[in-house]
């Protein structure tokens with residue numbers, strides 16, 4: 001191993017590797033977003049309270065059974081196997097899926113299964129008082145979820161979603177089994193050309209690391225943005241009917 | 254006198270455990286009713302049954318001449334007519350002070366944002382929290398949270414306000430500011446139903462005091478009667494216990 005080889009690989013193959021990294025990022029971002037939306041919907045449906053009326057009860061039971069099966073299946077099997085089953089299965093019944101579309105499809109539904117459980121946990125962990133206060137001012141279940149509960153859930157699960165995003169960046173590498181031209185697939189091609197396996201994969205590992213580190217930082221920034229300012233502004237000048245001692249002091253100054 | 258809510262033969266069981274046993278009870282317009290009683294006697298359950306946070310097992314709740322326990326009734330519309338103030342405040346954590354008071358008006362009563370904010374500001378100034386409209390709940394003290402919670406309930410302009418031990422979760426130095434707001438509201442003629450352990454408040458502000466014991470209304474009457482001349486043995490015992498503690 002010499003430094004020269006690193007420089008050679010980078011100068012010669014950087015367009016391929018960067019393109020691969022781009023595909024990896026593209027698939028990860030899109031799939032994380034779609035997967036999160038799927039997960040949000042499914043997680044929300046799975047926490048609908050028990051229904052009194054028979055018909056609704058039956059419908060909900062059936063839907064829940066289907067969703068449970070979905071979550072269990074995609075959480076309980078490796079994505080590399082799912083990718084192969086779906087891609088070759090589709091080919092067998094005559095559907096020739098675009099490889100990138102297939103990749104996004106597989107990663108999305110996979111992410112959806114995980115996020116559904118994250119969302120369900122997030123909803124369950126919201127204080128019962130929040131639901132009751134919303135019901136007490138006349139909100140129905142949908143309004144309660146949209147205006148009070150889900151905004152808090154989304155904020156609370158953002159770190160977990162970020163985690164899924166990072167996992168997706170790494171796990172898209174398994175999509176090389178269906179020849180998606182993501183970073184790992186490109187690395188295999190490059191290494192196959194120059195027979196410098198160690199150097200090539202070392203470069204690629206650094207590229208993965210840079211992507212995950214940058215993404216983590218950006219997500220942390222978004223979280224802080226969402227929390228708003230640490231302090232609030234007291235609007236002075238209004239008359240107060242009930243004054244706390246510190247308010248009184250402030251006014252007298 | 255016009256009855257705002259009229260409860261008839263109300264029962265509530267959790268499993269085989271009967272918590273409310275045949276409660277007959279009503280609140281008149283403009284009246285302040287305080288419910289007292291020892292822990293576990295069913296005070297909260299009664300309040301929660303009234304606004305259907307708990308589903309009564311049996312009986313009727315008559316509002317505007319109709320039994321709202323009939324299946325066909327729109328419980329969401331009914332709930333907007335009852336404000337509820339919780340022991341634990343339960344402000345919406347994702348909303349600031351102002352939007353805690355507007356979100357219900359906008360999403361449930363379908364008021365415009367401008368109108369909702371005007372109404373909210375009116376009631377926030379009643380509770381003395383109009384200077385804090387940008388604050389998030391977690392940035393407020395307990396007393397401030399509870400005053401905002403009262404403003405949130407008032408902003409829906411309900412027919413009656415229900416309070417479930419509104420000062421029990423507060424540090425002692427903050428109890429006064431919340432009770433002061435409640436006294437102002439009582440004076441302004443608001444109909445109020447208050448579960449409380451504050452006997453001083455009950456004797457000063459209530460038009461009627463209801464003593465609950467083991468799921469029944471053991472005694473009710475004017476505060477001076479209940480506090481000075483209780484007729485029931487269990488009322489006497491309860492009062493002796495709580496008044497000695499204070």
Ligand SMILES: Nc1ncnc2c1ncn2[C@@H]1O[C@H](COP(=O)(O)OP(=O)(O)OP(=O)(O)O)[C@@H](O)[C@H]1O
Pocket residue numbers: 267272290291292293294295296297298299
């Ligand atoms: N969801 C529930 N499931 C089962 N039992 C319940 C439930 N809610 C209340 N209870 C029971 O009902 C009884 C009355 O409770 P409730 O909260 O109404 O009492 P309370 O008079 O408000 O007491 P406190 O002064 O302590 O608030 C208690 O024994 C309680 O354990």
Ligand SMILES: [Mg+2]
Pocket residue numbers: 296297298417418
């Ligand atoms: Mg209680």
